[in-house]
Amino acid sequence: MMAPSAVYGGPIHHDGAALEATSDAIDDVNVLKARAAEKKRRLELRQGSSADFDADSQFDATKDKSAFRQYEAACDRVKNFYIEQHAKQTVAYNLTARQRFHAASRVRPELSVWDAIEKLNTLVDESDPDTELSQIQHLLQSAEAIRRDGKPRWMQLVGLVHDLGKLMLFFDGAQGQWDVVGDSFPVGCRFDGRCIFPDTFAANPDSVHPVFGTELGIYAPGCGIRNLIMSWGHDEYLYLVLRDQSTIPPEGLAMIRYHSFYPWHHDGAYREFMADGDEKLLNAVRAFNPYDLYSKSNEVLIVEELKPYYLELIDEFFPQRKIKW
Numbered sequence: 001m002m003a004p005s006a007v008y009g010g011p012i013h014h015d016g017a018a019l020e021a022t023s024d025a026i027d028d029v030n031v032l033k034a035r036a037a038e039k040k041r042r043l044e045l046r047q048g049s050s051a052d053f054d055a056d057s058q059f060d061a062t063k064d065k066s067a068f069r070q071y072e073a074a075c076d077r078v079k080n081f082y083i084e085q086h087a088k089q090t091v092a093y094n095l096t097a098r099q100r101f102h103a104a105s106r107v108r109p110e111l112s113v114w115d116a117i118e119k120l121n122t123l124v125d126e127s128d129p130d131t132e133l134s135q136i137q138h139l140l141q142s143a144e145a146i147r148r149d150g151k152p153r154w155m156q157l158v159g160l161v162h163d164l165g166k167l168m169l170f171f172d173g174a175q176g177q178w179d180v181v182g183d184s185f186p187v188g189c190r191f192d193g194r195c196i197f198p199d200t201f202a203a204n205p206d207s208v209h210p211v212f213g214t215e216l217g218i219y220a221p222g223c224g225i226r227n228l229i230m231s232w233g234h235d236e237y238l239y240l241v242l243r244d245q246s247t248i249p250p251e252g253l254a255m256i257r258y259h260s261f262y263p264w265h266h267d268g269a270y271r272e273f274m275a276d277g278d279e280k281l282l283n284a285v286r287a288f289n290p291y292d293l294y295s296k297s298n299e300v301l302i303v304e305e306l307k308p309y310y311l312e313l314i315d316e317f318f319p320q321r322k323i324k325w
């Protein structure tokens with residue numbers, strides 16, 4: 001009979017040191033195996049995301065797009081919202097809001113992204129003619145549409161978080177919904193006729209201001225979209241919050257910052273301020289828009305079912321877990 005040492009190719013030791021060495025080696029192998037399994041799982045997850053971020057959307061092929069953003073036919077809730085917002089979004093208010101945001105004394109609540117999403121459960125957006133569901137549903141509907149179209153994981157994440165700036169209603173000393181939600185536009189120059197309900201800007205003192213009321217106002221042509229002072233609201237707030245606290249790529253940050261800037265990304269206004277590189281950002285914002293707008297539906301998603309997938313996605317882009325809001 002063959003000696004056991006011949007089968008294993010070496011002598012069998014029974015001393016403690018050798019046993020310890022063997023069990024360390026087994027631990028090492030297990031770590032490697034766990035790492036390989038994790039890598040494979042992440043790869044598999046990614047395989048579901050193969051489309052370019054800016055490839056045309058597919059999920060909305062059968063949607064009647066003319067049914068969305070019908071402001072003339074909208075209810076009084078929406079019209080009254082814009083009457084108030086357009087009267088009050090002045091340069092002076094904007095500077096006050098930004099100072100408030102940047103103040104060293106500002107207490108910044110810390111909350112994970114998922115907890116922030118759940119907090120939005122109670123918020124129904126007064127400016128929105130297309131959904132009366134809570135914002136958590138809107139975020140999940142956007143993210144799910146992006147996921148269904150096989151878009152990159154960072155873009156799915158942008159869908160999931162893009163309206164979290166609406167949390168400023170609870171956190172940032174907002175005055176009401178008028179300085180949180182709704183379409184956005186620059187202040188400091190003439191309000192463009194392509195904004196919705198443009199006549200309501202007549203009640204805004206800046207519209208007759210000797211500088212702010214002129215076509216270019218405080219800006220130079222070609223100054224760059226990033227240099228426009230955007231009306232204060234959830235886009236700008238979330239952009240400022242996430243710019244330094246996530247690994248979202250620049251295109252994703254542009255989607256967040258300008259997703260409500262319909263007069264620019266949808267109606268071609270304010271192009272005179274664009275600089276080199278802005279066309280690329282515009283392209284990104286446009287690629288995101290269908291997932292924000294046409295994903296709105298009355299179909300209620302089951303939050304608990306989707307939660308594990310999105311918790312993992314959040315982990316990938318927010319390694320520090322909690323966000324300073």
Ligand SMILES: O[C@H]1[C@H](O)[C@@H](O)[C@H](O)[C@@H](O)[C@H]1O
Pocket residue numbers: 125127128129163181182183184259260261262
């Ligand atoms: O009513 C909506 C809503 O507030 C959205 O979150 C915003 O991004 C849109 O631009 C706006 O018109």
Ligand SMILES: [Fe+2]
Pocket residue numbers: 162163234259260
């Ligand atoms: Fe939004």
Ligand SMILES: [Fe+2]
Pocket residue numbers: 138162163292
């Ligand atoms: Fe949205």
